[in-house]
Amino acid sequence: MKITFPHMGNTYITAKAMLDDLGLDYVIPPSNSRMTLELGTKYAPELACLPLKINIGNYLQAYEQGADTIIITGGCGPCRFGYYCEMHREILKDLGCDMEIITLEWPDKGLPEFLRRIKKLAGSINPLKLAKVIKNVTQVALQVDELERLTFRTRPREMEKGSTDKIYKAFHKKVLEASGSREIKQVIRETAKQLSSIALDEEKKPLKVGIVGEIYTTIDSHTNFEIEALLGNMGIEVHRAVTVSGWIVEHMLKKALNIPRDMRYAEAAKPYLGKMIGGHAQETIGNTVLYARQGFDGVIQIYPLTCMPEIVAESILPAIERDYGIPILTLIIDEMTGEAGYLTRVEAFADLLKRRRERPSIGKDWALSGS
Amino acid sequence: MSKKVGIPRALFYYQYIPLWRTFFEELGAEIVVSDYTSKRILDDGVKSCVDEACLPIKLFHGHVLNLKDRVDYLFIPRFTSVSKNEYICPKFGGLPDMVRHTFKGLPEIIDTEINLRKSAKNALEAALDIGSRFTGSRMAIKRAFHKAQKDYLRFRQMLKEGKLPEDFCGREKQRPLVRQAGNRMLNIAVIGHVYNLYDSYINMELLDKLRNNGVNIITIDMIDEEIINEKCGTLPKRMFWNFGRKAIGSVMHILDRDDIDGVIYLMSFGCGIDSFICDLAERKVRRESNIPFIVLTIDEHSGEAGMNTRIEAFLDMIRWRHKDENNISAYG
Numbered sequence: 001m002k003i004t005f006p007h008m009g010n011t012y013i014t015a016k017a018m019l020d021d022l023g024l025d026y027v028i029p030p031s032n033s034r035m036t037l038e039l040g041t042k043y044a045p046e047l048a049c050l051p052l053k054i055n056i057g058n059y060l061q062a063y064e065q066g067a068d069t070i071i072i073t074g075g076c077g078p079c080r081f082g083y084y085c086e087m088h089r090e091i092l093k094d095l096g097c098d099m100e101i102i103t104l105e106w107p108d109k110g111l112p113e114f115l116r117r118i119k120k121l122a123g124s125i126n127p128l129k130l131a132k133v134i135k136n137v138t139q140v141a142l143q144v145d146e147l148e149r150l151t152f153r154t155r156p157r158e159m160e161k162g163s164t165d166k167i168y169k170a171f172h173k174k175v176l177e178a179s180g181s182r183e184i185k186q187v188i189r190e191t192a193k194q195l196s197s198i199a200l201d202e203e204k205k206p207l208k209v210g211i212v213g214e215i216y217t218t219i220d221s222h223t224n225f226e227i228e229a230l231l232g233n234m235g236i237e238v239h240r241a242v243t244v245s246g247w248i249v250e251h252m253l254k255k256a257l258n259i260p261r262d263m264r265y266a267e268a269a270k271p272y273l274g275k276m277i278g279g280h281a282q283e284t285i286g287n288t289v290l291y292a293r294q295g296f297d298g299v300i301q302i303y304p305l306t307c308m309p310e311i312v313a314e315s316i317l318p319a320i321e322r323d324y325g326i327p328i329l330t331l332i333i334d335e336m337t338g339e340a341g342y343l344t345r346v347e348a349f350a351d352l353l354k355r356r357r358e359r360p361s362i363g364k365d366w367a368l369s370g371s
Numbered sequence: 372m373s374k375k376v377g378i379p380r381a382l383f384y385y386q387y388i389p390l391w392r393t394f395f396e397e398l399g400a401e402i403v404v405s406d407y408t409s410k411r412i413l414d415d416g417v418k419s420c421v422d423e424a425c426l427p428i429k430l431f432h433g434h435v436l437n438l439k440d441r442v443d444y445l446f447i448p449r450f451t452s453v454s455k456n457e458y459i460c461p462k463f464g465g466l467p468d469m470v471r472h473t474f475k476g477l478p479e480i481i482d483t484e485i486n487l488r489k490s491a492k493n494a495l496e497a498a499l500d501i502g503s504r505f506t507g508s509r510m511a512i513k514r515a516f517h518k519a520q521k522d523y524l525r526f527r528q529m530l531k532e533g534k535l536p537e538d539f540c541g542r543e544k545q546r547p548l549v550r551q552a553g554n555r556m557l558n559i560a561v562i563g564h565v566y567n568l569y570d571s572y573i574n575m576e577l578l579d580k581l582r583n584n585g586v587n588i589i590t591i592d593m594i595d596e597e598i599i600n601e602k603c604g605t606l607p608k609r610m611f612w613n614f615g616r617k618a619i620g621s622v623m624h625i626l627d628r629d630d631i632d633g634v635i636y637l638m639s640f641g642c643g644i645d646s647f648i649c650d651l652a653e654r655k656v657r658r659e660s661n662i663p664f665i666v667l668t669i670d671e672h673s674g675e676a677g678m679n680t681r682i683e684a685f686l687d688m689i690r691w692r693h694k695d696e697n698n699i700s701a702y703g
Binding site: 045046047048049074076077078079080082083085086087089090094103108272273274275277278279281305306307308309311312313314315316318319332 | 420421423424425428449451457458459460461462464465466468469472473484606607608609610611612615638640641642643644645646647649650651654658
């Protein structure tokens, strides 16, 4: 059995740590590229959302490298992600790709079925060891996200442009060579040290932009054309509330252990979207409000075309824009999105934010330059 | 003077109107339904709604605009789930918020949550909440609700017998089946959301066109719930959308029958659920049978001529099959 899994930003590091610790044989699909997307677009239904297409591309590329088992997480609606596993199964079946899909979710048939799936994956495993693996893997996820947050801070402030990107790129190479959560944590620690030693312009007060939206497109840097690095290198500090570790801790661990979750975003979203409607719509609305309250300069929403929950969020965002006076840009991504047009929009938005900040210093009778 | 409750003629109007009508009228409210879908309503909807939304949601916005200045209440309940353990499209759950933040100067929106995911009893709870705006008597509300439920069940029964909502919801029309000389009637299953199927403007009178071409229409409303559930029980993962379960169950049932000549899947562009269900249905049909299958996608600017051509070609193809291919031995 050779396991593979779909890519989603830095999730592969967490997955790698888990599979290493469990001592399983696996293939990490080649990182997302044009090729991945083209493969997926060719075989997935036309109107399916983008992550499904990229996942299919990942599987086919991993299949070529000998993978025969896929692990993904699931859910039970109303977002389409919950039925991804079945769509994957059907598409691969029609392609003649003989791959088994194991969905890590709470099945309708309850605990015995769940244990059966775990057993299929990991053989008979000591529950104590399993608990330890879960603890270590969660730590890896948390630390990876911590590292990412550090890059958000250093990028706009670095004295020598490009130093953060250089270190971060090297990190992705090194992490692939490490094995197991212990070594991976070591690599993360070293990288964090390198990042902390970058010379920063501490005087600088960079513009602050919050990233909200559908989880895959906000987290996967290939899909969103590396929006965080893009903004960072324009001298803008970004923040993103939705993270992989957040998902693991809030949605999986706390739910399983029955610990109350962090619901600040739901509270903030209440006047605009009273109920949880699936996907990340409520997070999008709630976090936008929180960013506005914390004095961020702008918010960018990103989601894949036809994403149902985010469409609801998009139509509510203008109300927040009005109430809090915070500019919001919505970027919708599909396989046809061209990089140049995308860049232009992001740059224009960044310019807008800069001008807005200059406005009070010009005084009341401000006018656009040149007029 | 009785209070006017505005009901947009869109989305779940086509599924629940008898229930709503009886309920509100029993409580002494006056019902105002928006006009039949027209170019004007569609254009208004497209203009006011976010571009990325699907056609039915845009249309809903158009109907709200049509209603908003002539009613005291707008009835836009927050539909989270209409059946146990199942969901519907997330956009339904956010619909009252979408509408509220899109238009200014709206009348009060009745946005009670309807969530039957945990228990069907929640329907009565919702009814009590909605009814409290019109009367203080819980008994009266309960009575109205029970009466409404009866009317609703009668409505479901009529749908099952093959009548269309428009046949008995106002716009009475004689819709005789047209039998074409020399041709036998075709049995064609038309799969699609109620609000695409039963809104004859938006689907460009698909059902009438089929009937006029000597087609017997089978919709998912005409297939027994029990058969659907039995078929869906064989799926590897439970289908968690109400429409998805019905559609997939119906398609699987159709594959068992030998009297179905073709399947038309009517989907609206940008529909998240259709994008999956349609693909699953198509794969099943193609894998397990040789029943002709066509997908008709509608959006705000589909041309009617293109639609006609596709329908005609599909029907011709089926008829030619019957006429020519049946006589050819499978072994050459």
